[in-house]
Amino acid sequence: MPDAAPLPAPPAASTLGPRPTDEARRAEIAVMRRRATGLLLLAAAVFVAARWFEAAHPWLGYVRATAEASLVGGLADWFAVTALFRHPLGIPIPHTAIVRLQKDRIARILGDFVQSHFLTREVVSARLRALDLADRAATWLARPEHAERLARQVALGAARAVDAVPADDVTRLLRDAAVQGLAKVPAAPMVARVLELVAADGRHLGLVDEAVKLVAVAVERNEALIREKIREESPRWMPGMVSSAVHDRVMAGIENFLREVAADPGHPVRQKFDLAFREMIERLRTSPETAEKAEAIKAQLLGHPMAEAAADAAWDAVRRTTARWEASPDGAPPAMVRAFTRVGEQLVRHAALKHELNDFLVDTIAGLIEQNRHEVAALIEHTVTRWDPDVAASRVELAVGRDLQYIRINGTLVGGLAGLAIHAFSRVLG
Numbered sequence: 060m061p062d063a064a065p066l067p068a069p070p071a072a073s074t075l076g077p078r079p080t081d082e083a084r085r086a087e088i089a090v091m092r093r094r095a096t097g098l099l100l101l102a103a104a105v106f107v108a109a110r111w112f113e114a115a116h117p118w119l120g121y122v123r124a125t126a127e128a129s130l131v132g133g134l135a136d137w138f139a140v141t142a143l144f145r146h147p148l149g150i151p152i153p154h155t156a157i158v159r160l161q162k163d164r165i166a167r168i169l170g171d172f173v174q175s176h177f178l179t180r181e182v183v184s185a186r187l188r189a190l191d192l193a194d195r196a197a198t199w200l201a202r203p204e205h206a207e208r209l210a211r212q213v214a215l216g217a218a219r220a221v222d223a224v225p226a227d228d229v230t231r232l233l234r235d236a237a238v239q240g241l242a243k244v245p246a247a248p249m250v251a252r253v254l255e256l257v258a259a260d261g262r263h264l265g266l267v268d269e270a271v272k273l274v275a276v277a278v279e280r281n282e283a284l285i286r287e288k289i290r291e292e293s294p295r296w297m298p299g300m301v302s303s304a305v306h307d308r309v310m311a312g313i314e315n316f317l318r319e320v321a322a323d324p325g326h327p328v329r330q331k332f333d334l335a336f337r338e339m340i341e342r343l344r345t346s347p348e349t350a351e352k353a354e355a356i357k358a359q360l361l362g363h364p365m366a367e368a369a370a371d372a373a374w375d376a377v378r379r380t381t382a383r384w385e386a387s388p389d390g391a392p393p394a395m396v397r398a399f400t401r402v403g404e405q406l407v408r409h410a411a412l413k414h415e416l417n418d419f420l421v422d423t424i425a426g427l428i429e430q431n432r433h434e435v436a437a438l439i440e441h442t443v444t445r446w447d448p449d450v451a452a453s454r455v456e457l458a459v460g461r462d463l464q465y466i467r468i469n470g471t472l473v474g475g476l477a478g479l480a481i482h483a484f485s486r487v488l489g
Contacts, residue, residue, distance in 0.1 A: 084457050091464035098471050099137065102129035124482030125475045132474020136467045143463070144452040158455050159448040166443030170436035178432035183425040193406065193417035200403030203396065210395040218381035247350035251343035258336060271321045278313055 079087070109123035141147045142155035158165065176182070199205050320326050342349040406413045428435075443451060456463075 081457060084461065088457070088460040088464065091461050091468075095133070095137070095464045095467035095471070098468055099130065099133040102126050102133060102471055102475065106130055120486075121479060121482055125479040128478020128481070129471045129475030132477070133467060133471035135474075136470030140463045140467055144456050156452070158452040162446065162448050162451045163444045165451075166440045169443060170438075170440035173439055174432045174436035178428055178435055180425045180429045183428050184421050187421045187424055188417070191417060192420050193413045197403050197406030197413055200399055201407050202403070203400050206399035206403065207396045210392060210399055214381070214392055214395060221378055221381045245350070246353040246356070247343045250353060251340050254336070254340045254343070258333075258340065268321060271317050275314070275317050278310070278317075 103126075106123060106126035106129075109119045109126055113119045113123055138147050142152070143157050144159070146152060146155050200209065320328050323329075343353065406416065446454070
């Protein structure tokens with residue numbers, strides 16, 4: 060089975076380029092650490108050389124002051140950067156190895172920070188709107204091959220779920236849900252509304268036509284019985300020829316009556332049926348006695364064994380359908396594929412509908428995230444606190460170590476410039 064095609068890529072979230080691997084980060088940190096340490100050693104060498112020859116060449120005092128300040132600045136920043144993750148030179152100086160020793164507090168602060176600044180409704184909603192989930196999903200779903208893959212996934216998932224669920228429990232649940240739901244709905248108004256919909260465009264009069272057909276078939280099939288009944292009810296002295304004539308007249312009268320009813324839309328029988336039908340609707344809506352009878356009938360139906368049989372039949376139909384889906388060699392159910400494709404096409408064509416769906420998705424997802432952001436914060440805190448202290452320090456250093464080595468380099472250079480400026484200023488004053 061092919062994997063489902065991915066959704067279109069979201070808008071670029073960053074201009075920082077592709078994320079490097081952990082190995083690449085370690086290599087970059089090692090390079091930057093060597094550069095920062097090399098610059099510090101260079102400052103130390105220049106300081107020693109300038110200090111050695113300064114007596115012979117007084118102008119080297121500027122070089123010596125610059126190198127001295129660079130050395131101080133570089134050492135200070137080396138100490139500060141190292142103290143974040145470990146004890147400098149292995150000496151347990153107070154307030155060093157901060158990440159290792161304060162891991163749990165950092166975990167709590169990190170969880171609170173993410174919760175307060177990244178998982179708010181405003182931030183999440185803005186990001187979701189920028190993604191335009193409805194448009195991306197509609198464009199993806201409108202392609203038949205994507206709809207087919209999605210339908211296949213849904214069909215297989217439904218089939219496996221149906222197989223895993225005990226049939227007895229499901230049928231009992233269906234029956235109980237149907238019974239409880241229908242028990243709360245008044246029967247008379249519901250039936251009245253259904254009959255009103257039927258009568259709205261005269262479809263109820265079609266029952267008269269069906270009744271005429273049924274009577275005509277019944278008369279035709281029981282003609283011999285009617286003839287026998289006429290003969291039995293006739294006086295014994297009446298000749299058989301007269302009984303046959305009566306039978307023919309009765310049959311002809313019935314057939315003529317049925318033809319008249321079927322051919323005449325305004326036949327009195329139709330008018331009486333229409334009047335009786337509408338009176339029944341009115342009684343269902345207004346008569347307490349009729350409503351009480353309807354409730355009694357409803358209670359009998361809900362308690363009848365056929366309710367359980369109906370639930371069994373419904374679940375069997377579901378099982379047969381999902382079994383066909385799972386066994387089908389043709390892939391996804393065609394009707395489901397067409398339905399998914401139509402949904403995608405409708406969303407693509409109707410901007411207003413797509414906008415409403417996008418609003419719904421944004422509000423729903425943002426609301427869920429906001430409601431559960433405390434759980435996210437707790438997850439972050441719990442995860443970090445479970446890390447080994449050395450592992451936690453290593454992971455944090457891996458994330459920001461390269462930039463921290465730049466701090467060492469900048470400290471060395473800026474310290475040298477500051478030392479040069481101070482030395483020059485002191486020479487002017489002296």
